[in-house]
Amino acid sequence: xxxxxxxxxxxxxxxxxxxxxxxxxxxxxxxxxxxxxxxxxxxxxxxxxxxxxxxxxxxxxxxxxxxxxxxxxxxxxxxxxxxxxxxxxxxxxxxxxxxxxxxxxxxxxxxxxxxxxxxxxxxxxxxxxxxxxxxxxxxxxxxxxxxxxxxxxxxxxxxxxxxxxxxxxxxxxxxxxxxxxxxxxxxxxxxxxxxxxxxxxxxxxxxxxxxxxxxxxxxxxxxxxxxxxxxxxxxxxxxxxxxxxxxxxxxxxxxxxxxxxxxxxxxxxxxxxxxxxxxxxxxxxxxxxxxxxxxxxxxxxxxxxxxxxxxxxxxxxxxxxxxxxxxxxxxxxxxxxxxxxxxxxxxxxxxxxx
Numbered sequence: 001x002x003x004x005x006x007x008x009x010x011x012x013x014x015x016x017x018x019x020x021x022x023x024x025x026x027x028x029x030x031x032x033x034x035x036x037x038x039x040x041x042x043x044x045x046x047x048x049x050x051x052x053x054x055x056x057x058x059x060x061x062x063x064x065x066x067x068x069x070x071x072x073x074x075x076x077x078x079x080x081x082x083x084x085x086x087x088x089x090x091x092x093x094x095x096x097x098x099x100x101x102x103x104x105x106x107x108x109x110x111x112x113x114x115x116x117x118x119x120x121x122x123x124x125x126x127x128x129x130x131x132x133x134x135x136x137x138x139x140x141x142x143x144x145x146x147x148x149x150x151x152x153x154x155x156x157x158x159x160x161x162x163x164x165x166x167x168x169x170x171x172x173x174x175x176x177x178x179x180x181x182x183x184x185x186x187x188x189x190x191x192x193x194x195x196x197x198x199x200x201x202x203x204x205x206x207x208x209x210x211x212x213x214x215x216x217x218x219x220x221x222x223x224x225x226x227x228x229x230x231x232x233x234x235x236x237x238x239x240x241x242x243x244x245x246x247x248x249x250x251x252x253x254x255x256x257x258x259x260x261x262x263x264x265x266x267x268x269x270x271x272x273x274x275x276x277x278x279x280x281x282x283x284x285x286x287x288x289x290x291x292x293x294x295x296x297x298x299x300x301x302x303x304x305x306x307x308x309x310x311x312x313x314x315x316x317x318x319x320x321x322x323x324x325x326x327x328x329x330x331x332x333x334x335x336x337x338x339x340x341x342x343x344x345x346x347x348x349x350x351x352x353x354x
Contacts, residue, residue: 059085059092067105068318072112077125079103084116084125086133095125097135102151109157115164117152122164122171138178142171146180156192163197163209165190172212181212191231193239200228206241206251219256222249230275232283235297242285244272248299261299266290276319286316 056063062081070076078085083096084106102119109115114125116135122142125133142148146169156163161174163181170181185201192198197209198217206220206228226246234240239251240259245268248259263285270290278284278294282302285293291306291314307314 059087059094061085061092061094066103069106069108069114071108071114077106077108077114079106079116079118084114084135093132095133095135097137099137099139100135104151104153105155107155107157109162115155115157115162117155117164119151120148122148122152138173142178143180146171154190154192156190156197158192158195158197158209170209179212181209181214183214189228189230191228191239193231193233194237196239198231198239217251217256218254219251222256229272232275232277234277234283240275240283242267242272242275244268259299261295262301263293263295263299266293266301266304270314273316274318284319286319288315288317290314292316292319 061083064081065078065085067079068076074089076085076087078087080094081102083094083100084103086093086095100116100118100121100123103116103121104119105117107115107117114133116123116125121137121139123135123137123139126136128134139148148166148171150166150168152164152166152171154163154165156165161172164171164173165187168183168186170183170187172179172181183199183201184207185204188200188202190197190199199207199209199214200223201207201214203224204216204221206217206223207214208217209215223241226243226249228241228243228249231239231241234250237253241249241251241256242264243249247264248261249256250259267285267287270287270293272285273288274286276284276286281297283295283297285295287293291304291309291311293304294302296302305311
């Protein structure tokens with residue numbers, strides 16, 4: 001946990017939905033039980049959702065999970081402290097290998113290949129002779145001039161190449177070999193939105209990856225002193241950057257403008273942490289003290305999902321949407337169980353359907 005505290009990145013133990021029948025969209029929330037609960041009665045709405053949770057005793061692996069994703073067949077993969085967890089909708093399997101511990105991210109590309117990033121390790125999953133996925137390490141192919149000495153925090157498939165991102169370096173895997181993409185400084189956060197890859201460089205601003213170069217976006221210097229905790233798609237082509245202290249900013253490819261909204265004070269008061277675009281008109285924001293806040297595309301407040309609606313904890317680390325390939329199953333990792341809210345299954349629906 002020490003490295004997570006130093007970088008500001010935190011792990012998030014697992015739970016997934018499991019009710020029978022057709023599922024609309026499942027909004028899955030990550031929680032931690034290690035902090036005091038917090039309530040914001042002014043914003044809370046009443047409503048209850050069927051929730052099923054899985055802890056580390058259920059899936060027989062480490063209690064920390066850092067990331068979760070789903071492949072084309074609907075299988076769920078979680079970046080676990082002991083390897084990669086695979087969930088087929090009924091049972092868990094831990095994919096482990098020598099040297100593979102503290103997995104930070106698992107990403108599925110357009111060819112359904114599962115790429116893995118971990119503490120001083122990177123590679124992918126490949127079926128063995130019986131069809132079970134096994135881990136294949138690429139670490140031995142990393143250039144000796146730039147050894148892998150830290151965590152792979154994010155992986156971005158981009159065209160024919162795969163980008164493995166650490167706090168300082170970008171390892172580009174293409175045509176069976178690695179090459180390094182230089183950065184102008186330490187990487188604070190990285191994002192892939194609308195197929196484009198952005199990096200916030202500490203003390204310098206917001207950059208976009210163009211070819212093998214990082215180029216400052218128009219107005220990107222405004223982020224020298226603003227920390228964009230997250231970014232997500234906004235509209236058809238814009239990016240919504242959200243900070244804790246300065247609010248929300250929309251980048252349309254040419255300019256950066258402030259998005260006036262009714263949500264940012266709630267995010268500030270409740271320690272904003274993550275976000276997810278649920279659909280074209282609903283944006284969800286995870287907080288560490290106030291559950292999830294919902295906003296429409298105009299910045300209007302739509303409501304909050306808190307313990308009063310049945311989630312386990314107001315500390316939410318991550319959000320995800322089920323792709324509906326396996327009805328009822330999707331999740332995100334956290335330092336304790338995840339909760340999934342089933343669209344249209346609530347006994348009360350005070351906020352718009354997800």
